[in-house]
Every structure is written in structure tokens, then in C-alpha cells.
Amino acid sequence: MARSSSGGETLGRKIAGIDEAGRGPVIGPMVIATVVVDERKIPKLEELGVKDSKKLTPKRRERLFDKILGLADDYTVLVLSPEEISSREGTLNEFEVENFARALNSLKIKPDVIYADAADVDEKRFARELEARLNFKAEIISKHRADALFPVVSASSIVAKVTRDREIEKLKEEYGEIGSGYPSDPRTRAFLETYYRQHGDFPPIVRRNWKTLRKIAEKLAKEKKRRGQASLDEFLKG
Incomplete structure (x- = not known):
């Protein structure tokens, strides 16, 4: 009214x-x-x-x-x-x-x-x-x-x-190209993976309880483990 x-x-x-x-x-x-x-x-x-x-x-x-x-x-x-x-x-x-x-x-x-x-x-x-x-x-x-x-x-x-x-x-x-910030954005995922590789952690601008971060951290940990195993195998062969 x-x-x-x-x-x-x-x-x-x-x-x-x-x-x-x-x-x-x-x-x-x-x-x-x-x-x-x-x-x-x-x-x-x-x-x-x-x-x-x-x-x-x-x-x-x-x-x-x-x-x-x-x-x-x-x-x-x-x-x-x-x-x-x-x-x-x-x-x-x-x-x-x-x-x-x-x-x-x-x-x-x-x-x-x-x-x-x-x-x-x-x-x-x-x-x-x-x-x-x-x-x-x-x-x-x-x-x-x-x-x-x-x-x-x-x-x-x-x-x-x-x-x-x-x-x-x-x-x-401040951080360069971070994409849209959405998990589905390849630019965002690339930024997060690169940052994690360089710093061993994610930047303070992320939502730390998002599953995306855990998946990226697990993926990079597996890659690191594979590289370490490959290096060990090469050493033993040498």
C-alpha cells in the first residue's frame, strides 16, 4: 500500500x-x-x-x-x-x-x-x-x-x-594472471599449481577449504613422488 x-x-x-x-x-x-x-x-x-x-x-x-x-x-x-x-x-x-x-x-x-x-x-x-x-x-x-x-x-x-x-x-x-578465480578456469588452476610449486603452499587469496586446493596439492605431491622415484631408479642404474 x-x-x-x-x-x-x-x-x-x-x-x-x-x-x-x-x-x-x-x-x-x-x-x-x-x-x-x-x-x-x-x-x-x-x-x-x-x-x-x-x-x-x-x-x-x-x-x-x-x-x-x-x-x-x-x-x-x-x-x-x-x-x-x-x-x-x-x-x-x-x-x-x-x-x-x-x-x-x-x-x-x-x-x-x-x-x-x-x-x-x-x-x-x-x-x-x-x-x-x-x-x-x-x-x-x-x-x-x-x-x-x-x-x-x-x-x-x-x-x-x-x-x-x-x-x-x-x-x-599483485599476483599476475589468476584467471577468473573459478575452479573450472584453466588459467586459475595453472596459477594455483605454479604458485604451489614455487612456494609449497597456496596464496592468502584462496578459500582454503575448497576441494580444488586439496586436489591440486595431491596431484603435485604424486608428481613429486614420481620424480623422486625416477631419480632414485636412475641413481641405482648408474
Whole structure:
């Protein structure tokens, strides 16, 4: 329902979108972003051309970033370090819902309705878990692929993705080519293997409890053992 200010002006409901970027990578942070707009601004978000951030080029996302924040009534961005992610208690889903709530609770303008990208296979359960952690009352609509369904979540998805991309660029300035940070990226795996060979450990920018690291360490340990055995065989033959 619309409400009136003391001056008689009719105000629309405040609508929030919340999403994350970087849930799955082995390198770098996870970023959670919220965007709050008056419901009357939703058509303006659509006019900007916001959509699922994965369907936009990096340049397009960068151009939209400032426009989205300029249109927002309020927003928050949480950058969660690899150390925070690795040292978490509970599952990644639990960690995500805790920090979704943390981002929403830090808003100065509390939304009436929250559209959230559900991290849980059970959308309604994710909504209940999120609602239980809020310090204010709001209607929560939790959906899978919410970033493709609701412009305000698309907007938060873009803010989160641009922020994470910028964080990755900072890491590249320090460490060189690290790829996207995702385990499936050959450049990322090559960087991790090379770094481990040179230092006997992984860099501080990784999520230490990711299976990817254990597999790489086991692979390189086997290679080292094979080289050692080959060297021993050659010595004995000589």
C-alpha cells in the first residue's frame, strides 16, 4: 500500500533486491549487494536495461553501476574475504543467508518488500531463514534466478558483480594472471599449481577449504613422488 508523508506526498513502497557474486570461486571474495528503490522507480531500472549480470558484458555492467547507485534510495555492499569464507561455521548456504541479513540490516532505509536470489534449493525455507534474521519486518520473495526475474535483483546483481570484478583486478595487479578465480578456469588452476610449486603452499587469496586446493596439492605431491622415484631408479642404474 502507498503511504503519505507528513507533507501529504504519496510515497510508494520501498523495494529491495539482494544478490551475490563470487559464491563458487576458489580465489577472491564473495560480494553481496542490496539495492533499495521506491517502487515507482522500477520502470526506470528497466529503462536502463538492467538484466542478469551474467548476460551483460563487463563494459556494460560498469556503465550501469553508477547509474544504478544514482537511482537507488539506499544500497549496501559487503565484500567477504576468502578468510571469512574459509573460517565460517556451518554450510555455505547458512553463511550466505547470515550475510544477506547482515547487508539488509545495515540499510538506513528499510524496505517493505525484499526480492532475494535464493541460495537454498527450497526457496520458501531460504525466505524463512532470512526473515528470522532481520531486525525489521518486510515481505520476502525468494526465488531461484531472481536476478533474471526482477529488475531490482538484476540491479543488485550488477553492483555485486562489478565490485567483485574490481577486487579481482586488484589481485591481478599483485599476483599476475589468476584467471577468473573459478575452479573450472584453466588459467586459475595453472596459477594455483605454479604458485604451489614455487612456494609449497597456496596464496592468502584462496578459500582454503575448497576441494580444488586439496586436489591440486595431491596431484603435485604424486608428481613429486614420481620424480623422486625416477631419480632414485636412475641413481641405482648408474
